[in-house]
Amino acid sequence: MRLIDADKALEKISKMIDYCEKDTSVNGLTALFQVGDAIMDCKTVDAGLVKRGKWKFTGTDKNGDVYQCSNCELKIGLDYETNYCPNCGAKMDLEEPE
CATH class of the missing domain: 1.20.5 (Single alpha-helices involved in coiled-coils or other helix-helix interfaces)
Known part of the structure; x- marks a missing residue:
């Protein structure tokens, strides 16, 4: 393919x-x-693997809520959960296991 x-x-x-x-x-x-x-x-398109992750809430600090990327483990203060990690580029679309 x-x-x-x-x-x-x-x-x-x-x-x-x-x-x-x-x-x-x-x-x-x-x-x-x-x-x-x-x-x-048609030329073949080079498509790299898409990194996927999930924001994990780790608590709050003096600036607000802190989340951690499940892919690269970056901890960052976020006002809202973004769709991508600014550090590793992982798409934040993984679901919680049931």
């Missing part, structure tokens, strides 16, 4: 559709091969 840019693929396919509508000699099978070629010609 490889990741591709779907927007680029759709852009290429859209151009092919326009061409096929103008050229009546292109049949359905030929069009399918052209779509396949367009997908194969």
